[in-house]
Amino acid sequence: MAAxxxxxxxxxxxxxxxxxxxxxxxxxxxxxxxxxxRTMLLIRRFxxxxxxxxxxxxxxxxxxxxxxxxxxxxxxxxSAKEGDSVITGYRDHGHMLACGMDxxxxxxxxxxxxxxxxxGKGGSxxxxxxxxxxYGGHGIVGAQVxxxxxxxxxxxxxxNDNVSMTYFGDGAANQGQVYESFNMAQLWKxxxxxxxxxxxxxxxxxxxxxxxxxxxxxxxxxxxIPGEQVDGMDVRAVKAAAENAIKWCREGNGPYILxxxxxxxxxxxxxxxxxxxxxxxxxxMRDEHxxxxxVRARILKANFATEDDLKQIDAGxxxxxxxxxxxxxxxxxxxxxxxxxxxxx
Numbered sequence: 001m002a003a004x005x006x007x008x009x010x011x012x013x014x015x016x017x018x019x020x021x022x023x024x025x026x027x028x029x030x031x032x033x034x035x036x037x038r039t040m041l042l043i044r045r046f047x048x049x050x051x052x053x054x055x056x057x058x059x060x061x062x063x064x065x066x067x068x069x070x071x072x073x074x075x076x077x078x079s080a081k082e083g084d085s086v087i088t089g090y091r092d093h094g095h096m097l098a099c100g101m102d103x104x105x106x107x108x109x110x111x112x113x114x115x116x117x118x119x120g121k122g123g124s125x126x127x128x129x130x131x132x133x134x135y136g137g138h139g140i141v142g143a144q145v146x147x148x149x150x151x152x153x154x155x156x157x158x159x160n161d162n163v164s165m166t167y168f169g170d171g172a173a174n175q176g177q178v179y180e181s182f183n184m185a186q187l188w189k190x191x192x193x194x195x196x197x198x199x200x201x202x203x204x205x206x207x208x209x210x211x212x213x214x215x216x217x218x219x220x221x222x223x224x225i226p227g228e229q230v231d232g233m234d235v236r237a238v239k240a241a242a243e244n245a246i247k248w249c250r251e252g253n254g255p256y257i258l259x260x261x262x263x264x265x266x267x268x269x270x271x272x273x274x275x276x277x278x279x280x281x282x283x284x285m286r287d288e289h290x291x292x293x294x295v296r297a298r299i300l301k302a303n304f305a306t307e308d309d310l311k312q313i314d315a316g317x318x319x320x321x322x323x324x325x326x327x328x329x330x331x332x333x334x335x336x337x338x339x340x341x342x343x344x345x
Contacts, residue, residue: 025236026243030304036078036235037295038313040070043094044292045314045321046103050093050110054270058329059110062139063124066094068265071291072197073098075238076165079246083160085133087148088167090125091197091264092137095167099132107324113331120334121342142168142175145194149181152192152255163249164192171202173216179223182255186223189254193245194220196257197232199264204276216259225255232260233289263289 109116148166
């Protein structure tokens with residue numbers, strides 16, 4: 001499988017971000033368009049509510065929102081099969097929802113309640129679901145990359161054809177353990193897809209100011225790992241790239257790198273005012289490249305649904321999120337005795 005690459009400018013200080021370009025796409029049928037629309041909308045509305053609840057003091061600690069990047073994980077999950085694993089960093093709520101985890105459990109974990117997916121003890125950055133093969137949620141930058149490589153090793157050892165989808169950001173891509181993982185993964189031909197979510201800014205620094213090689217699809221070249229740049233704002237492009245990468249891994253060819261060129265609308269975390277970029281830059285991305293609005297426009301153009309149909313989907317999603325928020329607000333906090341459970345010595 002030949003690696004394909006496209007060029008894309010990344011945002012620098014005082015510069016405007018250009019859209020990802022050149023990715024292959026797969027045309028969606030009605031069911032796929034509506035599935036993508038609903039799942040991305042669920043993530044968007046959930047994250048908007050999370051930000052609101054954080055502002056109300058109902059969520060404490062760190063909180064990183066996925067608004068703007070929804071197409072990446074949704075397109076990847078549309079190509080996955082049962083048994084494939086997912087692991088990511090701390091911007092993880094969207095990944096949980098795309099994996100099918102209960103929104104009530106996710107929100108209750110954000111508010112530190114018993115019904116949370118880590119029993120209220122992990123918070124925003126540390127949630128897990130063995131049933132959904134979701135292995136976190138990790139607060140240490142880049143640490144999940146070596147763990148995701150280990151998940152791939154476990155799949156190879158067990159002799160199944162499952163793939164490890166290991167997500168990390170453009171900032172984490174500069175961490176040393178990432179390259180140790182690349183080396184082992186290629187040496188042992190491990191079935192792992194390294195999904196680099198390049199949202200243009202590592203915390204508060206543009207990639208062009210922090211990375212000597214800003215084409216992250218090339219980061220595996222010295223290990224002979226093929227890579228591809230993908231329009232991470234188009235769910236169809238993500239799905240097309242995911243299908244190729246998954247096929248590559250399932251056939252025993254080793255790891256693959258997908259650089260998802262995406263964009264986050266909010267700050268790095270809830271405490272980040274994002275003054276390192278202009279409001280005009282963010283608005284331009286929203287107006288011209290929003291992943292959800294792209295799907296919405298295609299649905300209406302193809303007569304897959306009416307405006308009223310889409311309003312009903314939005315109403316249903318809002319009801320799910322409202323129910324999750326209500327549960328997360330009223331569910332009891334963990335008993336103090338939980339401090340002594342789930343501890344390994």
